[in-house]
Amino acid sequence: MIKASAPGKVILFGEHAVVFGMPAIAAPLEGLRTTATISPLPEGAHNDILIEAPAIGYFQWLHEAAPNDPLPMIVQEFLTSVGIQKFDPLHLVIKSSIPSSAGLGSGAAASAAVIEALVRFFDKPTSASEISRIIYEAEKIHHGTPSGIDNTVVAHDRVVYFIRDQEPEFLNLHSPLWIVLGDTGERTSTSTAVSQVRRSWQEDPDHFEDIFQSIGAISRQARIAIIEGDHEILGKLMNKNQSKLEELGVSSDRLEKLNDAARQANAFGAKLSGGGMGGFIIALTDEGNVDAVCHSLSDAGATATFVSTIES
Ligand code: PMV
Numbered sequence: 543m544i545k546a547s548a549p550g551k552v553i554l555f556g557e558h559a560v561v562f563g564m565p566a567i568a569a570p571l572e573g574l575r576t577t578a579t580i581s582p583l584p585e586g587a588h589n590d591i592l593i594e595a596p597a598i599g600y601f602q603w604l605h606e607a608a609p610n611d612p613l614p615m616i617v618q619e620f621l622t623s624v625g626i627q628k629f630d631p632l633h634l635v636i637k638s639s640i641p642s643s644a645g646l647g648s649g650a651a652a653s654a655a656v657i658e659a660l661v662r663f664f665d666k667p668t669s670a671s672e673i674s675r676i677i678y679e680a681e682k683i684h685h686g687t688p689s690g691i692d693n694t695v696v697a698h699d700r701v702v703y704f705i706r707d708q709e710p711e712f713l714n715l716h717s718p719l720w721i722v723l724g725d726t727g728e729r730t731s732t733s734t735a736v737s738q739v740r741r742s743w744q745e746d747p748d749h750f751e752d753i754f755q756s757i758g759a760i761s762r763q764a765r766i767a768i769i770e771g772d773h774e775i776l777g778k779l780m781n782k783n784q785s786k787l788e789e790l791g792v793s794s795d796r797l798e799k800l801n802d803a804a805r806q807a808n809a810f811g812a813k814l815s816g817g818g819m820g821g822f823i824i825a826l827t828d829e830g831n832v833d834a835v836c837h838s839l840s841d842a843g844a845t846a847t848f849v850s851t852i853e854s
Contacts, residue, residue, distance in 0.1 A: 543581040544663040548654030550574035550640040551647035551695045552721065552815045552824050552852075554768075555783050556704075556761040558739050558790055560689045562751075564758030565705045567713070567765060568695040571721075573850035574646060576638035578655035580663045586631030591617060595636040595652070612680040616653045617660065619676045624666040634659070641846070643729045645816020649684050650696040653677040673697040686733045701854055703765050712854075716771025719852040721824050722804065722835040726796040727845035728820025735792050735817035742791055750790070757786050777810020777826050784813035792818035796843065801825075803842035807835045 549570035556566025583592060591604040593613050600613075607614030617634070621627070636656065640648040654677055661668050674690075674697035681688040691704045700712040743750040760783045767775040784801055787793050797814045804812040804825035812825040827835050836847045 543579055544659055545577060545579045546655050546658035546662055547575045547577040548651045548658060548696055549647075549699055550576070550651050551692060552723070552822075553645070553691065554701075554815075554824070554852075555764045555779065556757055557816055557818070558736070558787070558792060559754040559757035559761075560691055560704065560706060561687065561736060561739070562743070562754045563706055564754050565703060565761040565765070566689070566691055567701065567703050567761055567768065568691050569701045569719070569852040570695055570699050571640075571646070571848075571850040572853065573848060574640045576636060576640055576648065576651040576655045578652070578659040579635050580659045581633050581635075583631040583633045588631060589628055591632045591634050593617065593634045593636070595638075597637065598642075600636075610683050612649065612683045613652065613656060615683065616656055616676060616680050619679055620657050620660050620668075623672065623676065624664065624668065626664055626666070629664075632663075641725065641822075643731060643821075644725065645732070645814075645818070645821035646723075647692050647696055647816075650677050650681060650692040653680045653693075654696045670698045684732070685736065687736065688732075701768070701852060703761070713765065713768055715768060715852065715854040717773075719768075719773070719776075720827050720829050720832055721850050721852055722809070722827055722832055722839065723815075723822045723824055723848040723850065724800045724804065724839035724842075724844035725822050725846040726794065726800060726820050728794060728796055730817065730819035730821070732817035735819045738819075739790055739792060753786055753789050757783060760786070773810050773826060773828075777812075780811030780813045780824075780826060781805070784811075787814055787818060794819055796820070797823055799842050800839055800844055803838040803844075804835050807831070807838035809835050
């Protein structure tokens with residue numbers, strides 16, 4: 543049996559504005575991962591793979607899958623890209639501790655874990671940028687017009703400073719970041735949030751471009767603060783970024799309540815992460831203050847909390 547895993551991710555700065563060409567910073571989450579295992583199937587058709595994600599009741603033979611089904615699409619794209627056509631029947635099982643549709647990159651992590659498992663099983667070393675390209679194909683099914691930040695951070699498993707259509711810059715952190723995540727329990731698809739921002743921008747381009755520019759400036763300052771390890775400044779920048787996301791219209795009452803709760807518990811700063819309109823907040827804090835932030839989030843109604851470090 544071959545096993546591989548890939549991390550979930552958070553967007554530390556710049557979501558939404560990144561779709562419009564501004565810089566953003568994303569980081570893999572050490573604590574939340576998806577695993578994929580591949581083992582031979584005693585019975586089944588040759589050159590076929592049974593793909594299973596038991597937690598969501600997903601069970602699909604590769605050759606019977608619809609063309610827009612992301613996981614089989616990823617598997618086929620990889621097999622084609624490395625020129626594999628003949629193999630004994632296989633069983634691919636995906637398990638994840640990453641909540642789905644919550645802005646934590648569960649789809650990209652599943653794709654990355656599957657490709658990494660295939661790479662190892664067929665012994666076909668593949669570059670992280672090729673893996674990122676294949677994941678992007680599946681992200682297009684999920685999101686329509688993704689910026690490419692999710693596939694990049696998950697495929698490389700590094701903190702990334704990302705500008706659309708440019709080579710990513712991987713950041714070396716001065717010191718680990720302690721992040722507490724709080725779940726609003728609300729779910730909105732990223733494509734809904736991205737479409738709403740696009741509509742607002744079309745109605746009032748000057749105003750929305752100003753907001754995107756401000757967010758871009760925040761990401762640029764955050765890049766320096768991450769490299770220098772200035773967590774106080776990073777927290778302030780997260781709060782500023784959150785205000786701009788509120789102006790974009792992708793926040794929610796619950797997100798703001800959880801952000802306030804994290805700040806009241808002395809987090810350096812807090813913001814929504816990802817598409818927004820629900821999903822998770824992320825709060826930056828000291829290692830010694832993690833429990834206090836978790837408790838404060840739970841008291842404010844968080845349906846779940848997680849702690850993860852971000853390291854380079
Ligand atoms: O997949 P999510 O919900 O983490 O959102 C990704 C970030 C967006 O900027 C909202 C979309 C994108 O494609 O960059």
